[in-house]
Amino acid sequence: xxxxxxxxxxxxxxxxxxxxxxxxxxxxRPDGVPVNAVFGFTGMLGNFLTRHAGSHIAVVFDxxxxxxxxxxxxxxxAHRPEPPPELVPQFALIREATAAFGVACLELENFEAxxxxxxxxxxxxxxxxxxxxxxxxxxxxxxxxxxxxLLDPIKQKPIREPEVFEKFGVTPDKVVEVQALAxxxxxxxxxxxxxxxxxxxxxxxxxxxxxxxxASAEQIKQPKRRExxxxxxxxxxxxxxxxxxxxxxxLPAPIDSLLARAPEPGRLSGFLRDxxxxxxxxxLGLDGDGATAPPTSAPRFxxxxxxxxxxxxxxxxxxxxxxxxYETVTDLATLERWVAEAQAAGTVAVDTExxxxxxxxxxxxxxxxxxxxxxxxxxPLAHGPKPGTGDMLEAAPEAPxxxxxxxxxxxxxxxLEDPGTLKILHNAKYDLxxxxxxxxxxxxxxxxxxxxxxxxxxxxxMDAGRHGHGMDELSLRHLGHSPMTxxxxxxxxxARIPFAQVELEKATAYAAEDADVTLRLWRLLKPRLRxxxxxxxxxxxxxxxIGVLKEMEEAGIRVDGVELARIGEDFSGRMTTLEQQIHELxxxxxxxxxxxxxxxxxxxxxxxPGGKRGKxxxxxxxxxxxEDLSARGHALPKTVMHxxxxxxxxxxxxxxxAAQLDPRDGxxxxxxxxxxxxxxxxxxxxxxLQNIPIRSEEGVRIRRAFVASPGHVLLAADYSQIELRLLxxxxxxxSLREAFANDEDIHSRTASEIFKIEPGKVDxxxxxxxxxxxxxxxxxxxxxxxxARLGIGAGEAKGIIDAYFAQYPGIRAEMERLKxxxxxxxxxxxxxxxxxxxxxxxxxxxxxRGNAERAAINAPFQGGAAEIIKRAMVRMPKALRDxxxxxxxxxxxxxxxxFEVPQGQLTATxxxxxxxxxxxxELRVPLRAxxxxxGNWAEAH
DNA sequence: TACATCACG
DNA sequence: GACGTACGTGATGTAC
Numbered sequence: 001x002x003x004x005x006x007x008x009x010x011x012x013x014x015x016x017x018x019x020x021x022x023x024x025x026x027x028x029r030p031d032g033v034p035v036n037a038v039f040g041f042t043g044m045l046g047n048f049l050t051r052h053a054g055s056h057i058a059v060v061f062d063x064x065x066x067x068x069x070x071x072x073x074x075x076x077x078a079h080r081p082e083p084p085p086e087l088v089p090q091f092a093l094i095r096e097a098t099a100a101f102g103v104a105c106l107e108l109e110n111f112e113a114x115x116x117x118x119x120x121x122x123x124x125x126x127x128x129x130x131x132x133x134x135x136x137x138x139x140x141x142x143x144x145x146x147x148x149x150l151l152d153p154i155k156q157k158p159i160r161e162p163e164v165f166e167k168f169g170v171t172p173d174k175v176v177e178v179q180a181l182a183x184x185x186x187x188x189x190x191x192x193x194x195x196x197x198x199x200x201x202x203x204x205x206x207x208x209x210x211x212x213x214x215a216s217a218e219q220i221k222q223p224k225r226r227e228x229x230x231x232x233x234x235x236x237x238x239x240x241x242x243x244x245x246x247x248x249x250x251l252p253a254p255i256d257s258l259l260a261r262a263p264e265p266g267r268l269s270g271f272l273r274d275x276x277x278x279x280x281x282x283x284l285g286l287d288g289d290g291a292t293a294p295p296t297s298a299p300r301f302x303x304x305x306x307x308x309x310x311x312x313x314x315x316x317x318x319x320x321x322x323x324x325x326y327e328t329v330t331d332l333a334t335l336e337r338w339v340a341e342a343q344a345a346g347t348v349a350v351d352t353e354x355x356x357x358x359x360x361x362x363x364x365x366x367x368x369x370x371x372x373x374x375x376x377x378x379x380p381l382a383h384g385p386k387p388g389t390g391d392m393l394e395a396a397p398e399a400p401x402x403x404x405x406x407x408x409x410x411x412x413x414x415x416l417e418d419p420g421t422l423k424i425l426h427n428a429k430y431d432l433x434x435x436x437x438x439x440x441x442x443x444x445x446x447x448x449x450x451x452x453x454x455x456x457x458x459x460x461x462m463d464a465g466r467h468g469h470g471m472d473e474l475s476l477r478h479l480g481h482s483p484m485t486x487x488x489x490x491x492x493x494x495a496r497i498p499f500a501q502v503e504l505e506k507a508t509a510y511a512a513e514d515a516d517v518t519l520r521l522w523r524l525l526k527p528r529l530r531x532x533x534x535x536x537x538x539x540x541x542x543x544x545x546i547g548v549l550k551e552m553e554e555a556g557i558r559v560d561g562v563e564l565a566r567i568g569e570d571f572s573g574r575m576t577t578l579e580q581q582i583h584e585l586x587x588x589x590x591x592x593x594x595x596x597x598x599x600x601x602x603x604x605x606x607x608x609p610g611g612k613r614g615k616x617x618x619x620x621x622x623x624x625x626x627e628d629l630s631a632r633g634h635a636l637p638k639t640v641m642h643x644x645x646x647x648x649x650x651x652x653x654x655x656x657x658a659a660q661l662d663p664r665d666g667x668x669x670x671x672x673x674x675x676x677x678x679x680x681x682x683x684x685x686x687x688x689l690q691n692i693p694i695r696s697e698e699g700v701r702i703r704r705a706f707v708a709s710p711g712h713v714l715l716a717a718d719y720s721q722i723e724l725r726l727l728x729x730x731x732x733x734x735s736l737r738e739a740f741a742n743d744e745d746i747h748s749r750t751a752s753e754i755f756k757i758e759p760g761k762v763d764x765x766x767x768x769x770x771x772x773x774x775x776x777x778x779x780x781x782x783x784x785x786x787x788a789r790l791g792i793g794a795g796e797a798k799g800i801i802d803a804y805f806a807q808y809p810g811i812r813a814e815m816e817r818l819k820x821x822x823x824x825x826x827x828x829x830x831x832x833x834x835x836x837x838x839x840x841x842x843x844x845x846x847x848x849r850g851n852a853e854r855a856a857i858n859a860p861f862q863g864g865a866a867e868i869i870k871r872a873m874v875r876m877p878k879a880l881r882d883x884x885x886x887x888x889x890x891x892x893x894x895x896x897x898x899f900e901v902p903q904g905q906l907t908a909t910x911x912x913x914x915x916x917x918x919x920x921x922e923l924r925v926p927l928r929a930x931x932x933x934x935g936n937w938a939e940a941h
Numbered sequence: 942t943a944c945a946t947c948a949c950g
Numbered sequence: 951g952a953c954g955t956a957c958g959t960g961a962t963g964t965a966c
Contacts, residue, residue, distance in 0.1 A: 221943095221966075594964055595945055614945075622946060648947055652961055679958060681950085688960045691949035699948080723950095779956035788955080847954055858957040862950090866958095894950040894958090 008124040008258065009054040010117050012135030013061040013105075015153065016041050017094060021087050029276055034086040038093045039277055045101060046284050048153070054132065056258040058104040058120070060113040061095070067112050072241050075188050093275070100271035102263035108252045114139055116252070118245035121148050123255060132158075138167060139187070139243060142175040162477040166467075169201025177204045180240035181213075189239045192232045194224060210240055223617075319520060321374030323481060326512030328504050329379045330402050332411060338369055338377055339415045345371050349424040349519035350416070350449070352431045353378075353511050355498050358686070359433035360554065360662075360669050364405075364445065365500045366507060367412065370515035373523070378508035379412075381405045384500050400504050409445045416449045424522045426471045426514070428454040429546050429674065433553065454546060455521045456675050458529060461538035465678035465827070465837035465859075475517045478524055483517050484510045537834045541867065542674065544874040548889070549672045549682075551877070555900070556667035557689070557890045557937075561658055563705045568654040571646045571698075578643040585636040592643055595621045601636075608634060649693060653702045660687045672892070679859050680834050680866040681894060690893045694941070706937035712900050713933045715887070716940035717913050719895040720928040721746055722868060723778050723861040729923040730831060730860060731814035735807075740925040747771040754803045773804055777811060778861045780854030815857050822856035830863040831923070832871075865895060868927065872920045873897065879916045885909050898937065906933060 020040025027036040045059070069076045098105045106116050117140060121131045125147040133140055136152040141164045144150060150159035157163075164172045168179075181200035183191020195203075207213035214233045220226035229236070269286040272278075329335050342348035349370040354362035365383065370376035382405060385397035403411075415421055416435070425431050431449070438446035459469040467473060475483050489510045490496050499507065529535045583589045586606075590597045599619025603611035608629055612620045623644075626637035660668045670689040672682045684690040692706065693699025708714045724746055728736035739749040751762045751770035762770075772789050773781075781789075787797035805812040822828050822838040829835060836859045840852035873892060880887055887909045891898040897917070901909045910931050917929035934940045 591964080593962095596965070616944065618945080620945085644946080648962080651963075652948070656961070673959095677958065681958065683959055685960065688949085691947090691960065693948060695949080776956060779958095781956045782954090784955050786956090846952095850954075851957095854956065855958090862958060865950090896950085 006056065006124070006127070006129035007054040008056040008120065008129055008131045008255075009052065009058075010120055010131065010133045011045070011048070011057070011059040011103075012113060012117065012133065012137060012140070013041075013059045013094070013098070014113055015135050015137060016044050016059075017087075017091075019154075020044060021084075021090075026086065033089055033093075035090060035093065035275055037087055037090045038097060038275060039280070041094050042097045042272070042275075042277060043280055043283070044153070045098065045103070046280060048134065049101060049103075050284070052132075053260070055260055056124070056129075056255065057260045058106050058253075058258045059098045060116050060120075061091075061105060061107040062113045063107040063109045063111065066110070067115075068110050068246075069112070069242050073190075073238050075190075076242055077187050079188055097271060100263060100268045102261050102267075104253060104258045106252055108249065111246065111249045115246040115249040118143055118247040119249040119251055120255070120258075122247040123251065139179075139184075139245070141167060142172055142179075142243075142245060143247075144172040161480050165476065168197065170204050174204050174209070176240055176244045177208075177210045177213075179243040180210050180236050183239055184243070187242070189242050190232075190235050191239050192228050192236050194228045199225070210236060318373045319523065321372075323374065323483070323513055323516060324509060326368075326508050326516070327377040328508040329377050330400075330504075332403050332407055335379060335403060335408060335411050338371070338379075339411055341371055342369060343415050343418060343421050346420065347371075347422045347424060347519075347522075348415070349376075349515045349522065350431065351425065351511060351515045351518060352434050353499050353507065354434055355500055359430045359671070360437070362434050363500075364434055366511055367408075368508075368511040368515040370512065370519040373520050374516065376512040376516040376519070378504075378511040379403065379408055380504055380507060381408055382500055383502070383504060383507065386503055387497055387501050402504075409447065413445070413447050416447050419451065422451055422453055423449055424453045424455065424518055425449075426454065426518045426521070427456045427675075428452045429550055429553075429672075432546065433550055436550070452543075452546065453522060453526065454543065455518050455525060457542040457546070458522070458525045458538055460675035461534040461542050462525070462528060462532045462835060463837060464675075464680060464835065465839060469675040471514060471517060471521075474521055474525075479517065479520055481517070483513050486510070532835065533833065534835055537832070541834075541870050541874060545674060545870055548873050548877060549674065552889055552891065553669050553671060555888045555890055556662065556665065556669035557898070557900070558665075558667050558707050558709055559657060559661055560705045560707050561661050561666070564654055564658050564702075567701055567705070568650055568658075571650040571654065575643055575646050575650070578639055578646070582636065582639050582643060585639065592640060593647060595619075598640060602629070606636075608632075645696065645698060649698055649702060653693060657687055657702075657705075670891070677866075678839070678855070679836060680830065680863040680870075682866070682870075682892060689891055692937070694938070700938050703938040704936045708900055708935055711903055713903055713906055713935060714890075714937055714940040715899040715901045715906065715909060715913065715931060715933045716937070717897045717899070717910075717917060717929045717931045718941075719865070719869065719917065720930050722865045722895050722927070724774055725923065725925045725927065726831065726861050726864045727774075727778055727811065727814075728925050730864075731808070731810040732924060733808050733810050737925050743928070747774060750774055750804075753807050754800065769800065773800060777804070777815075778858060780815070780857035818857050818860060819853050822852070828856050828859050830860050830867050832864065832867045832921070834863055834867055836860075836863050868921050869895060869897070869917075872917045875916050875920060876913070879912050880909070883908060883912045885912060887913075898940070901933070 017037055021037035024036040024040045026034060027039055028034050095105050107113070108116055114137065117133055121133065121143050124131050125145065129147065131148040133143065133148070133150045134153050135150060136154060140150055141159065144159065144161060144164050152159055161172060164175065168175050170178055178197065178200040179189065181192050181195045181203060182197045183189045203213055207216060214229065214236065217226060217229040217233065220229060269281060272281045272286065329338060351368045352364060353366040355365055356362040364381055366378055366380045368376060368378045380400065380402040383402060384399050416423060432452070435445050435447045435449055455474070456469045459474055467477065472483055472485065475481050489502055489506055490499055529538055579592055582592050586601050590601060592598065596618050599621045602608050602621065603619045610625065610628055614620050623641060626641050629637040657668060662669060668687060668689065670684045671686050672684055674682065676683045693702045725740055728740055735749070735753060736746065739746050747767050747770045748762045751757060751766040752759045754770065755766050757766060769790055773786060776786050776789065783794055783798040783801055786801060787794045790797065818828055822841045826841060827835050827837045838852050838856045838859065840848045841856060843849045843852065869892060873889065876889055885905050885908055887899045887901040887905060889897060889899050897913070899909065899913065914929050914931060918927045921927060932940045
C-alpha cells in the first residue's frame with residue numbers, strides 16, 4: 001500500500017448528529033441554548049480525527065428536507081417527523097464545530113448529503129484516490145468499490161464488498177436494483193409489494209438488473225410474484241430513481257479545498273470554551289495554559305497512519321499481495337527449494353488436487369503449497385495429456401513434464417511430517433485421508449501429515465451458524481476475493497474433464513490460489529480465535545476430531561448386501577399389492593409417489609375434509625394429514641402411508657445403501673461433515689449413516705443388515721437423556737437433578753410433579769404427555785405446538801405448560817435468559833463455551849424472529865450434547881489403546897457411539913467406553929451411557 | 942432446481 | 951387481531 005496515496009474521508013454529518021442527539025441527555029449552555037447534539041458531535045468528530053488520517057476530509061450535511069427526490073415521488077421520506085425543536089438551533093453550531101476543526105462542510109440545495117458523498121467519491125476515485133465514507137447508512141453501500149469503502153462509525157468496522165454482499169446478497173453495483181424491488185420503509189421507498197430483500201437479491205442475481213427483470217416478468221413462475229412485478233413495474237422504476245444516488249451532482253467546493261489541515265490556532269479551543277465543553281478541551285489536549293499542552297499536541301490530521309490502513313493490513317504489504325501469478329513446479333531441484341523454504345518459514349498452507357470428492361477413492365493428482373501471501377506453487381503429480389480432439393490423424397498427445405510421483409512425494413514427505421512445520425489446510429480431514437492412504441502402484445503416499453491447522457474448523461469454531469465455512473465463501477467474506485472455482489477449471493456437465501487433464505497453467509492458477517487463500521485466511525482468522533473466545537473449542541475439540549473421524553471413515557461398517565437385496569425384493573412385492581389396492585380405492589390409477597396427484601384425488605375428487613394447501617398451492621398430504629384422515633375412517637390414506645414407508649425404505653436405504661457398498665471391503669464409508677450444523681453437531685453424507693431406520697419393524701430389518709466383521713461384535717453406547725440432563729444442569733432444577741441422581745425415570749417424575757400424581761401411580765398416558773412436554777421445552781415449543789402434538793385443545797395445553805413452569809420456575813427463567821443472550825450478543829454459548837450464532841434473532845419479521853428464538857433455546861442443549869460426545873470421542877482412542885483394546889469406533893449418531901469389538905474383548909471394552917463417556921464432563925447431574933451389543937446394529941440396541 | 946416428504950437424533 | 955407454530959440434519963422422487 002502506498003503510504004501517501006491520496007485518501008478522502010467523507011463523514012456523513014447527519015448520522016453523527018442524530019446519534020449524538022439521541023444518545024445524550026438534554027444539555028444546555030449557560031445561556032439556555034440546547035447543545036447536547038453539538039457536544040456529542042464535537043466529541044465524536046474530535047475522537048475520529050485523532051485516530052484517523054486522510055489527505056482530504058470533509059463533513060457532508062443535508063441542506064434541507066426538500067430535494068429533487070420529492071419531485072419524483074412526493075411521499076419520499078414524507079413520514080419522517082420534523083426534527084425536534086431542541087435540535088434545530090444546534091445545526092448551525094455543528095457546522096461551526098466542523099469548521100473549528102479545520103474541516104470543510106459540504107452541503108447543496110436540492111441534494112441529499114448522500115448525493116454529494118457519491119459525487120465526491122466518484123470524482124476522487126476517478127483520479128485513483130482512496131475514499132472512506134464514515135457512515136453505516138445502507139443507502140451508501142452502492143458506492144463501495146475497489147477504491148471506495150464505508151467505515152461503520154460505531155463498530156469501527158470497514159464495510160467492503162463482502163459486507164455489502166452479506167447485507168444485500170449482490171455486489172455493490174447491483175444494490176440499487178435490489179433496493180428498487182425490496183423498497184425501504186424507513187425512507188418510504190415503495191418497492192414492489194411482497195418482495196423483500198431475499199427475493200429481490202435472488203431475482204437480481206438471476207436477471208442482472210431491474211429492467212431485464214421487468215422485461216421478463218411475464219415468465220416468472222410464481223404467480224403472486226409475477227403479478228406483483230407486472231402491476232408494480234412503474235413503482236419499482238420510481239423506487240430505483242429514489243435510491244440511486246446522483247454521482248453527477250455538482251460539487252459545491254473544489255476537491256483541493258478539502259485538503260486536510262491543522263485547525264487554525266486557537267479557533268478550536270475558542271469554540272470549545274465558548275460552548276463550555278471543558279471535558280472535550282481536556283480530552284483533545286487543549287485545556288492547558290500552554291504548559292502541559294502546547295499547540296503542537298492539537299489533533300494532527302496528516303501523518304498518523306489511518307486506523308483503516310493499519311486495522312487489517314497491519315500485517316501489511318504481505319496481505320495486499322496479488323493473488324498470483326503462481327509457479328508450476330516440474331523439476332526436483334525447484335521442489336526441494338520450496339520444501340526448504342516451507343520448513344524455514346515454519347508454516348505452510350497445503351492443498352491437494354484429486355480426481356474425486358470422495359476421499360477414500362480419490363487419486364492424488366497434484367499438491368499446492370503457499371508460504372506467504374501471493375507466494376504459492378503447484379506441483380503436478382499425475383497430470384495426463386490434454387483430451388484430444390478425436391482426430392485420428394492427430395499425433396497422440398503427451399502428458400506434460402512433471403516430477404515422477406514417487407520422487408515428488410519423497411521430497412514432500414519429510415516436510416509434511418516435520419513436527420516443526422505447521423501445515424495449514426482447509427478441511428484437513430479430506431487431504432489427510434488422501435495423503436495418508438498407502439496405495440500400491442505409485443498412487444497416493446502413506447504420508448502422515450502433522451501437525452495441522454484447519455481454516456475451515458477455525459472458522460466453524462468462531463462462526464458456527466453465522467455463515468458457511470467453504471473456502472470460496474470465506475475468501476469472499478474475509479479477503480474480498482473470489483477464488484477461481486472448480487467448475488471454471490474443469491468445465492461442467494458433459495464438457496467436464498478430470499482434473500488430471502486440466503492443462504498445467506490453469507491447474508496452477510487454481511490450485512496454488514487455493515493454498516494462497518488458505519494461508520491468508522489462517523493469518524487473518526487464527527488470531528481471532530483467542531479474542532473471540534473460541535480457542536478452546538478449536539484446540540481441544542475440533543482440531544482433535546480430525547484424526548478421530550478420519551479413522552472412523554476409513555474403518556467403515558460392514559453391510560450385508562445379500563440380506564439387503566432380499567429385503568428389497570420383499571418390499572417390492574408388497575408395494576405392488578398396495579399400489580393395486582390404492583388404485584382401486586381411488587377409483588383410477590395414478591402415481592402414488594406424486595403428492596400432487598394424491599392430493600387432487602383425496603381433496604378434489606373424493607372431497608375428503610381437512611385439506612390444506614402448501615405454499616406452492618398444492619394440497620398437503622404428509623403423514624400427519626393422512627393419519628388424520630385415516631382416523632376418520634377412510635381406508636385410502638392408511639394404505640398410502642404404508643406404501644410410502646416401504647417406498648422410502650427401499651429407495652433410500654435398500655437401494656441407496658447398496659450403491660454405496662465398497663466392493664473392496666464390503667463396507668460403507670460415510671463422510672462426516674464437521675462444519676455444517678449451526679449447533680456443533682456432526683452431519684453424515686454419502687451415505688448418511690445417522691438416519692438409518694429403527695422406529696418401525698421394517699426399519700429394524702434394514703438395521704439388521706449392518707453387521708459385525710467375523711470374530712467381532714457391534715457395541716452400541718447411548719447417552720441416556722443427555723439433553724434433559726443438560727436442562728436440569730443449566731436451569732439448575734432441584735427435583736430433576738435429584739431424579740437423575742437417583743436414576744429415576746425422568747418423564748414419570750415430571751408427570752408426577754406437574755399433574756400432581758403420586759409417584760408410582762403415573763399411568764402411561766400421563767408419562768407420554770410429560771415426555772412430550774419435556775422434549776417440547778428444549779425445542780422452545782408453544783402451547784399451540786403442544787396441543788397439536790398431544791391432540792388436545794390449546795387451552796388445555798396452555799394449562800399444562802403453566803403447570804410445568806409453575807413447578808420448575810428455573811426453566812422458564814433459563815429460556816428467557818437464552819433469548820436475551822441471543823438478542824444481545826447474536827449468539828448463545830453452550831455449557832462448554834462453544835459459540836453458536838443465531839441467525840435472524842434481530843429480525844423485525846415476527847415469524848422469523850420466533851424461529852430464531854426457538855433455535856436460541858434449543859442450541860445450548862443440542863450443542864452441549866454434541867460437545868459432550870465429541871469430547872468423549874476425542875478421548876476414546878487413547879483410552880482404548882491404554883487398556884490394550886483393539887475395538888474400533890465406527891459411527892457417531894448424535895448421542896450414540898457404535899464400536900466394532902473383537903469378541904474376546906467385549907467386557908473390557910464396554911467398561912472402558914462407559915467410563916470415558918460418563919466422565920467426560922462434570923455437570924450438576926451425572927452422565928449415563930447405556931450399552932448393548934450383538935451381531936448386528938439392531939441387536940446392539 | 943424447488944418442494945414435499947420422511948428417515949434419524 | 952393476525953401471524954405461525956418444536957430443534958437439528960440428508961436423501962429421495964416429482965414437477966417444473
